[in-house]
Structure formats: C-alpha cells, structure tokens
Amino acid sequence: MTESRYETLARTLRRQIDTQVWLPGDRLPSLRESCKQSGLSLMTVLQAYQLLESQGVIVARPQSGYYVAAGLQRPVRRQPDERLHAAEQVDVNDAIFDILKAGQDPSVVPLGSAFPDPTLFPQPRLARSLASAVRRMSPHSATANLPPGNEELRRSIARRYAQNGIEVAPDEIVITSGAMESLGLSLQAVTEPGDWVAIESPAFYGALQAIERRKLKAIAIPTDVRFGMDPDALEKALETYPIKACWLMSSFQNPLGCTMPSDNKARLVDILQRHQVALIEDDVYSELYFGSERPVPLKASAYRSEILHCSSFSKCLAPGFRVGWVAAGKYVERIERLQLMSTLSASVPVQLALADFLQKGGQQGGYDTHLRRLRRVLEQRQMAMHHAIIKEFPAQVSVSQPQGGYFLWLDLGDNVDAARVYQRALAKGVSVAPGTMFSADERFRHCLRINTSFEWGPHTARAISVLAALVAEEIRG
Template sequence: MTRYEQLAQQVREQIQSGVWRAGDKLPSLRESGKRAGLSLMTVVQAYQLLESQGWIVARPQSGYYVAAHAQPLPQVVRSEKLLLSEQVDINTFIFDVLQACKDPEIVPFGSAFPDATLFMQPKLARALSGVARKFTPHNSLANLPPGNEALRRHIAQRYVLSGIQVVPDEIVITAGAMESLNLSLQAVTQPGDYVAIESPAFYGALQALERLRLKAVAIATHPQDGIDLDSLQQALEQYPIRACWLMTNFQNPQGATMPQKNKQRLVSLLHERQISLIEDDVYGELYFAADRPLPAKALDSDGQILHCSSFSKCLAPGFRVGWVAAGRYAPQIQRLQLLSTVSTSVPMQMAIADYLLHGGYDTHLRRLRRLLALRQSVMSQAIAHYFPPTVKVSQPVGGYFLWLELRPEQSAMVLYQRALAEGVSIAPGRMFTTSNHFDHCFRLNASFDWSDKHETAIKTLARLIRELEPVV
C-alpha cells in the first residue's frame, strides 16, 4: 500500500468511527502533510482518492469536507426469497418508461444511459473519420463473426492485464452488450427452460426472457453484496435451472457488488451442476476504488461462463459495440449471430480498434471514474439534505445508479406519474421485477453534471415523496 493510500485509509477510518462527521471541514492539505510528515502531493493524492470514493467533497476556495451519506439500506429480509414467473410480461411498461426519458424537457433521472457529455472523444471521432476514408468492400467480409481481429486482440489483452485468461478466439464482437447477452441466452437455453435471475433484475434480462419464452426464477438480491447464494442454492435444488443471468459488479438497478468469496461460491455452485453463467459486466470499468473488482469469469476453469460487456457505458454509447467472452460457446454464438444480425457495424469496430491502439483509453477511464464518483457523491448529499429521513439510499462503489426505498406503504409508481407530470423521470421498481415486491422502490441516474435544474428536480421529488399517501 502506498503512503497516500495509507493516509486515505486513516481518514476513511476516522470518518467511519465518527471522528469526522458529515459536513465537517477536514484539515488543510498543508496541515495534514505537516502532521503526517508527508509531502503536499501525497496528501493531494490521498484526498483525491477519498473524493473519488465519495467520502469527502471539495468546495472551491474553502477546502475539503466530509460528504453527507444518506441512511444505507438494511439487510434485505423478505418472506419470499424465491419467486417463480412461469410467464414474463413486462415489455410494454418498460417501453413507456424509457420513451418518457427521450423528451429533452424532462430531467432524465430515470434514464439507463450515462450523461452523453462524458463521452466527447475527439480522438475517437478522428479514428472513425480515418476508417471511413480507408474503408473497402474487403473490410466487410474480414470483420464478419467473430469480429474485427485487432479489436478482439485488444480486448483479450485487457483481460490478461486484469489477471483473466481469455484468448481472442473466445471473443465474439456484438452489437452492444444486449446482443451479447441475448445470444448467450439463446446458446444455453431452449423455450420453456428455467433461468435464475436477480430480484430486482436488470429489465433487459426480463425482456429477453419474455422474448425467448423462458421461465424466470428470481432470487433475492441485496444492494450491497448481491444475490443471496443460499436462496440460489435452494433454487438450483428445487428447479431444473439451465442458466443464470447475473451482474456481479455494480448491479443494475441496486448497484451491488458481490464480494470475491461470494463469487467463488457462485462459480462452485454452478460448476458442480454444469449450469452456465451469463455474466453481465457492462459497468465493470466504472469502479471507484483503486482496483477493479474481478468478475466471476476470472474463476472460470471450463469455459462455462459467458462474460458480456461493451464500450457503450464507458467510451462510445452510440457506437453499439460490445462483446462476449463465450468460452466453449464461442462457435455457437458466432453461428447465432450470422443467423440474426450477420455482424456488428464494421466501421465502428475498426474505429474503436484504432482508438485502443493509439492509446488514451485508460486516461479517459480514470477521468470518467473520478467524475462519476464525484457526481454520485453530490446527488447522495442532495438526497440526504432534501429527502425525508425515512428514505433509504444505496451506496454503490461503482457505476452510476442509486437505488432508493420509500416506506413500504408508499407507491413509487404514483411518485413516477406525479414526477413525470412535473418534468422529472425516475425508474420505478416495477421495471425490475415481475412481482410487486419493489413497488415502494425506484432507481435514479447519478451520472449528470450537477446544476440548478437537477437540484430543483431533487427538491421536486422530495416534495412529492412527502405528499405520498399510503396505498390502501
């Protein structure tokens, strides 16, 4: 551990133990350095790390202050930890909610997409322009499934640098992560099969199950540690489950990240039964700590884990370029893709490959993580300041979503409808389940640069929450 990391850990422990409380001003950079016998630059690095993790916040011309943290969500305790859905029917409702986020007059807290201003990449635009000038008919044939060779090699290198053994031939380039996830699901299931998913779950998983006529076994999921493994084991013993679709890092909608020991147990449970894991890791690069949490794919010993990700959430949302490290299923994924979309946009593949070759991606990612951590901290502080104290808020360590729980008798659907009428969108809990377990919950997108407009929107939500009447 470096000296600045040691200082950051000391300050973090002081905050956790109550030495410094929310709103307290921390000692100045020079004062902290003098007291600890450290250089000014070392203290700056420590404070910047704490800020990126949401522990402190900088105020211009004033100094650093302890960030306000809303009440964390308690351990999820539900009488029903397993929920079987023989028929999933949710597409219409999800479509209506997402359509509302397209209105430029609406504050899009309900959006699933990060703030577009985070991705103004002149180098990427130049790469695409250069590709367009050099594009030939041969390029279209050369980049059919499994996809652009240079891009697959770059992705494989990033896996290896993270300590994950993935070879280029295992990687299939797809039209965004949703195609990689859908193709993976088709590769390992047949209509009528059972699939274990989280509860609440990413609505894209629910849509895919509905389209492929699959049965969902929803497993209780905690906003801090992820899926309940005891409940998953019970489900594996009770139902003939063919696959699991999970987010192990920064889960959407709750933001949960499974501890490494939980990932090890998960992989063991599935390996014993030869059940495939479709791992949705689209937010994996958006971590706030010093190191990226490894996905379950790092523990894959037999090619049974299909690891899906994309550049849409961290580099180029409009390019729609994703991939799946498909293990033993790579040939089958390629065949399925040829029968559906044929291939991913070739110019987009080539442009991203060129961008990765000439560097700058990791610099961009570091800036992106720093901004997302800061923006999440600012929104959390606003929620703590304006919302009723009964509202509970998650504290994810990556991604850009916050999951909020109202009192059980309050309806997030009513809040959604009233907020939309006043120009603010949220993502109500009903989007993420086929039951009514999360009718008092909703998700907020914390990726936007804070402004008076966003603060007014938070104040509006706070007022509407106070006005909610219990649902009879």
C-alpha cells in the same frame, strides 16, 4: 483536467466515510495528524477538510476538530426478501416501454435514464478514428469482419482482459451490437424455450425482456443491495428447479449498484460448477469503479469455459456506437452461428473505428486516461447527488452506497408508491426509474433508481428537490 492533491485527499476521506471506516459523529484525524499520515502540507489538508465541509460531509467544531456529519449515511435497512419467486411466464410490464420513451424527451431531466451523460465521452477523438477507419476500409472488409468480428478489436479486448489477469483468447471473443445482443445470444446459446433461468431480484429489465422473448421461466433470487445475489438462495433454487442458466451482474449491478464480495463470488462459482449450470455474466459497468482496482469478474475463475462474459463500450467509451462483445468460453461457435442467423455481424465501420481508437489510445494512454477521468467525474457527481438526497429526502428513505457505476437505489418505504412518484415527477419535468421496471411483479413498487451521471448544477439540484417534495407528499398521504 488533473485532480489536485486536496481533491484526492477529500475523495479518499469521503470513501472512508462511505465505507464506514468513520461513522457519523466520529472525529476525523486532526489536521496535524492528517499531515503526518499523508505527507501533505497543512494548507492542502485544510483545503480537503474545507471541501468536505462545503459538501456537508463533515462539520467543524470550534476548538475540537472535524466530525463526520450526522445522518450522512442512510444505508438500505431492509433485509432482502428471502423467498424465491418462480414465474412460469415472464410478462414485462407494458409501462417499461412508456418509461423508456419518456426518457427520450430532451426537456426532461433524465434521472430515470440508463444512459450515462453523453458529454462525458471523447467524441472528437472517436470521430477521428471513425473517419480514418472508413477511409482505410478495404472493399473486402464486410466479409472479412463477419463473426466473430474484427480481429484487431478482439485482440485489443483480449489484451485488456490480460491486463486484469483474466485468461481470454481473441478466438473466444465475438463482437456484437452492444451488450444487449451479446446477452441475448448467450441466453439463446444455453437455453431452449420453456427452460428455467435464475436471475437477480431486482434485475436489469433487459434480462426480463430477453427471458420473455425467448419464452423462458424465471426464478428470481434474492439480491442484496450491498452484496449482490445470495449464493445460499441460488443453491436452494438449483436444488429445487431444473435451472439451465444463471444471469447476473457481479459488479455494480443494475439497478442496486452492489458488487459481490470475493467470498460470495467463490461460493457462487462453486455452486454453479457443482450443478453444471452455465453463467451469463453481464459486466457492462465494471470499468466504472471508484476505488483503486477494477472488481474481478466471475469469468476470472477456473469455471470460465462455462461463463459467457458480456460487456460493451456503451457505458465507458462510445455510447451509440453499439459495439459490445461476449467472451463465450466453450459456447463461442454456437454464438457465432446464432449471430450469423440473426443480425449477421456488428457494423463494420464502428468495429474498425474502435479498433483504431484502442490501438492509438493504447500507445498514448488515451483510453485509460479517459477512463480515469470518467471514473473521477462519476464518483464526484454521485457523491454530490447522494449528499443532496440524504439532506432533502424524508428520513424514512434509505439510499444505496455503490462503489462504482452511476445508479443510486432508493427504498422509499412501504407506504410510498414509486410508480405514482414517477408519474407525478414526469409531469414536473423529471424522470426516474420506478422499481416496477426491475421485476416481473410488483415487488419493488416502493423503490426508485436514479441516474447520477449528470452534472451537479441548478437542473439536477432542482430535480432532486422536486423528487424529495413529492416523496414527502406521498408519505403524508
């Protein structure tokens, strides 16, 4: 499915509007000006403008031109909480487990799920790779693929780092059962129980669970919905507490969707380096960017030997295969040993299948073609849902504007209890992820995370209307 020229132009304009090149009420370039700038025909430009108009992004004023619709942007207004929050003991909310279970009910519209829409992945081609890998599997493959894992797969992953200008040798990579295992092993490699770890606030609940399991103490560092972890706050924390490791997401953070600007990335790396603190970088969403370039991870910096860069194929190629990896820097041997002492290795047939897929896909442009399509669909779906939220939710609700991934973060306002919205929405067949899942305390009780990867249609439209009505009721009290 290739994108037509008018869709590409509409997408470019929409991105300009999202990034505030054009503000609500601004007049867009006239059709004629736009033709000149883009080199496209009048008909193509008109189609692009009409598409944006049908989405409510712009409005046509007779005799005057096209204008950015009022109220399209509702960026989160709230300043992040500037205080550091230290927790001697992290107890993950029991509700998390109920919420994760509720997401498995097929009758529920799973806007609370962390999984992408499963229909977005190349299932038949993966099945062929799996069948072919199992057929060709040697009787010795179980032992040949013990940690660090299948060599071909590690080499394919190293090549993808190289394509992005990041120096990672195949020997630095350990294949794991999903990013969850690589993150857990990384945490174990750089801490002892009782140590302090700096995490984001709000943070992915998997980080909170891993910290609880290892009996670590956590410092929650203020994290901005646009710019990610605050480097100054991290520095203050490092000066105050004997922190052993920092765990963060520099791109498309879960749940906020934010990506750190390059200046902040450089500052953060400098701070970690001065304090000699290891970094666990969770980068599972970085392939899902909407712009023209993949965001650069902190792993690309000169501090890379102290950075354990964790990712997986779960969000971008093969959910359910449970294959991830860590580019572990100087910790690679420790990680291998920890894996040998725990899960032994990632499943061999699926490692071989992905090695096969990436090699064949590499020759035919298969993986990259899939990724390009995936990014485009995710961006279109996010735009549609973002627009519906702006249109239907009460004015006090603000919404994030990520440039990748598939989550929106909604601040409902202090007078709304998102945990109640969650319960009431579930009774109506819609799940959401309440803010309480993303911190060890009640700090984000007024927030929600919404998964935007599902097709925009009657089910999702109804789900958004149900949520909007419930939030309006909660606001009225």
